Amino acid sequence: MRRSVAAAAVVVLAGAGLLGTAGSAGAATGTAAASGATECSVAWGSKAKSATNATSAPLKNITTSGTTCYDRMVFDISGARGKLGYHVGYVDAFHQDGSGERIPVKGGAILEIFVSAPTHDPATGRQTYAAEAGKSLPGVHLDGYRTFKDTKFGASFEGQTQVGLGVRAKLPFRVLQSGDTLIVDVAHTW
Template identity: 65%
Template sequence: MRKIGTAAVLFVMAGAGLASTAGIAGAATAQADKAVPAAACSASWTSSTKSAQDSTTKPLRNIRTGEHTCYDRMVFDVTGATGKIGYHVGYVKKFHQDGSGEEIKVAGGAILEIIVNAPSYDASNPNEQTYAGKPGKSLPGVNVTGYKTFRDTKFGASLEGQTQVGLGVAAKLPFRVQQSGDKLIVDVAHTK
């Protein structure tokens, strides 16, 4: 009987994960999953680097964040992307701007470097910026004050079809990367 009970719990947890993923296309707020039981927070995420080589010429339009019961979320809106969005996400000791190599200070106990394989400019006109990030500055419109995991955000650069962001987090915590439609999502767990 124990095996059936364990399987049922895993099935319910998987269903809850799918249900919360289905709502990703909407606002990245915590309302949809506030009722998630604490047991569902024990995810099998890791803190190891994750990447996918796909790329798109559709530009990044927005970056936003949200607080959830078990994790903090960062969403990259690549409006109009129809295929897979490539990325490289991993912890670094120091955050260096792509192109110049200059160090950009990012507050927090650990730094997650996020590279999205989508430019933040119009590929047909590189002078037309589609996302207002400025190298070394906090992400425009993003305020992570009071988050459990997120501490700071910094825009690195956008060149050669990629956009680079530094995310300061409380510690080297497990994370996952997933895609929903034309959105790339990075979730960082509140605990190990």
């Protein structure tokens, strides 16, 4: 009896698009990813997306994963409460926040991501995410990704962290929050 109830729950969750596949960045959600369907429907658009909230909780890590329909970047801001602030949009060139220095990013388009969280603990000054300006994100390897082509760390300046994400082309993207993580998904196609 318990097996049939569990099996029914899996079928219901999969049908509702709530059952995902695990990746290094967390669960990927969506009906296509859950059911294994190869047809992807995204209506996210490619215009800039923003939320003006801020947190004093620091950025701890950045990870990536891929699904059938999109590539995903996840910003771990452990301990953040409430809505997270961000600004994500396409730019012609990636310039370091603060200095204005140009940082080359490979790909057909550049998605500039600002997350309203520093890379250090404001109470102690201790670094929480060890990245260097102009360098690739530590621990992020993009071999085999369909859409993601390059990453560059811009800066952690005045309470926000800047990342340049090189993508194959100017493609639709979305920004989501799940608990204390900020998620940026970039579709493989229109």
